[in-house]
Amino acid sequence: MAQQPIELILTRQWASYLVVPVWVMGENGHLVYYNEPAEAVLGRRFDEAGEMLAEELATIFQTTSEDGSRLDSESLPINIALLERRPAHLRLRIRGLDGEWRLVDASAFPIEGQGGRHLGAVAIFWEAEPGGVG
Amino acid sequence: MDITLWGTRGSLAAPGPETARYGGNTSCVEVRGADGQLLILDAGTGIRPLSATLDPALRRVDILLTHLHMDHIQGLGFFAGLYKPGLEVHVWGPPSTTLHLRDRLARYLSPPLFPVQMRDLPSRLTLHDVPLSDFEIEGMAVRASLVCHPGPTVGYRITENGMAVVYLPDHEPALGARKFPEDAAWTSGFALAEDADLLIHDAQYTPEEYAEHVGWGHSSLPDAVAFAEKVAAKKMVTFHHDPQHDDAILARMVEDARRAAKLPFTLVGGIEGATFAL
Ligand SMILES: [Zn+2]
Ligand SMILES: [Zn+2]
Numbered sequence: 376m377a378q379q380p381i382e383l384i385l386t387r388q389w390a391s392y393l394v395v396p397v398w399v400m401g402e403n404g405h406l407v408y409y410n411e412p413a414e415a416v417l418g419r420r421f422d423e424a425g426e427m428l429a430e431e432l433a434t435i436f437q438t439t440s441e442d443g444s445r446l447d448s449e450s451l452p453i454n455i456a457l458l459e460r461r462p463a464h465l466r467l468r469i470r471g472l473d474g475e476w477r478l479v480d481a482s483a484f485p486i487e488g489q490g491g492r493h494l495g496a497v498a499i500f501w502e503a504e505p506g507g508v509g
Numbered sequence: 510m511d512i513t514l515w516g517t518r519g520s521l522a523a524p525g526p527e528t529a530r531y532g533g534n535t536s537c538v539e540v541r542g543a544d545g546q547l548l549i550l551d552a553g554t555g556i557r558p559l560s561a562t563l564d565p566a567l568r569r570v571d572i573l574l575t576h577l578h579m580d581h582i583q584g585l586g587f588f589a590g591l592y593k594p595g596l597e598v599h600v601w602g603p604p605s606t607t608l609h610l611r612d613r614l615a616r617y618l619s620p621p622l623f624p625v626q627m628r629d630l631p632s633r634l635t636l637h638d639v640p641l642s643d644f645e646i647e648g649m650a651v652r653a654s655l656v657c658h659p660g661p662t663v664g665y666r667i668t669e670n671g672m673a674v675v676y677l678p679d680h681e682p683a684l685g686a687r688k689f690p691e692d693a694a695w696t697s698g699f700a701l702a703e704d705a706d707l708l709i710h711d712a713q714y715t716p717e718e719y720a721e722h723v724g725w726g727h728s729s730l731p732d733a734v735a736f737a738e739k740v741a742a743k744k745m746v747t748f749h750h751d752p753q754h755d756d757a758i759l760a761r762m763v764e765d766a767r768r769a770a771k772l773p774f775t776l777v778g779g780i781e782g783a784t785f786a787l
Contacts (some may be wrong), residue, residue, distance in 0.1 A: 378693060378700035381655045387695060388685030489606045489661060490641050 382488045383407065386497060398498045404457055406432055407495070416502060418473030437470040441478065452483035456496035460485045466503055478503045510649075510669045510787040512707060513539040516555020517779035519678070519713050519727070519749030520580050527755035532781020534558070535580040536678050536749065538709060540667055546647040550665060550676045551575055552585035555781065560589035567596065571646050573639070573653075574602030575678055576662035577613055585614075586623050594631040599646075601653075603661040604638040611636040639663060657681050657697035658726040664701050672787035675705040675742070678749045683732045684724060690739040702740040706787050709779065710737060712747035715762060730762050737774055744775040744785075 379387075383399065387408045390397035396413035400406055406427045414420050417436065427435065440446045446467060448454055455463035462484040470476050481500035488494045516522075516534030524533035537555030540548040545564075549556060549572045556572075563570075570590050575581055590596050602610045611627075614636065618627050627634060639653045641663070650668040655661065656677060664677040682697040683689035693699045702708055712733040714722060719729035728736070730747060737745040750759055763778040777783070 379695055381657055381697050384695055384697055385657065385685070391685070391687065488655075489604065490638075492641070 418471030456483035523752035556584035708742035
């Protein structure tokens with residue numbers, strides 16, 4: 376049975392106590408967890424959605440930039456954190472599993488473990504007020 | 510593989526008539542390979558009496574530290590092997606996120622906390638940042654992985670001839686869990702301890718005490734038992750006894766756990782001097 380590294384286990388436990396929506400990606404770009412506040416933004420309970428591959432994600436959660444124009448997946452903060460291993464922030468539109476488009480602010484950072492282990496990334500995001508400060 | 514418990518106490522040595530049965534020495538476990546290889550798990554005060562049994566012909570000894578809390582390293586400076594000219598002593602342990610094991614240990618093995626400097630020891634001492642993966646020591650398969658305890662802390666799994674002993678003396682897998690145990694994938698230490706033939710696990714607290722010490726890095730005995738059941742261990746030994754717990758309390762805790770449910774494994778109280786053959 377595969378077990379998540381302790382850094383991800385603790386991240387998930389911490390996220391489960393926060394009211395800020397948090398989304399946790401594993402090293403291979405699997406979405407391994409999102410917390411209850413994130414369920415409201417994404418439109419589906421994690422228990423129903425389950426773990427997902429990065430490619431599946433791109434087809435399920437559609438995203439555009441703030442003005443509705445096309446957004447490359449490499450520009451998403453979570454992908455920058457995962458692939459370029461640096462923090463990133465962006466205001467974007469996301470269509471959740473309930474089909475609703477939402478304007479969200481997203482910030483992401485990589486999870487770098489000791490011993491040079493790249494373990495994944497965390498994104499926090501919340502619904503933005505149109506026209507508010509990003 | 511033969512395993513001997515030289516110290517089963519946690520946090521602080523607790524000698525005295527009230528703890529004579531379970532013992533007062535802090536964490537130290539001897540693992541002997543089939544070819545006489547000597548692996549020592551942690552260097553608590555139990556390593557001093559172990560020292561007295563060293564074979565004069567011994568060429569190499571490996572000390573595997575889970576972490577650098579004082580109860581796990583306090584005996585290191587009193588390990589007789591360090592003062593034997595020519596003896597190869599390998600110490601393995603986790604680096605921190607910024608310091609190598611050598612720099613971390615030197616904070617203790619140097620004045621004013623200790624009179625001798627590491628570089629002045631006559632043995633051939635080598636310090637290793639423990640790999641967070643599978644490796645081998647003298648033909649014995651060793652795995653270390655980080656587990657839930659404050660500060661960088663690993664547990665060890667040592668396998669020989671298909672039999673595995675798993676050592677998790679300081680471990681709080683229930684930390685933050687809404688309901689323990691959760692899914693195996695989200696349980697600290699699961700992969701390390703899965704199907705262990707002998708699981709030596711933190712069981713410091715009663716459930717009432719644990720409620721007052723959440724986040725301190727230790728387990729209640731019922732949580733340790735639930736973990737052992739989850740990983741399908743064949744035998745579990747209670748370890749890291751609270752210094753406040755005398756022999757009567759420790760015996761009662763084990764009895765209570767045995768009575769609470771029909772356990773699918775053998776539960777043994779961790780008594781100093783106990784030996785196990787795998
Ligand atoms: Zn300890
Ligand atoms: Zn500790």
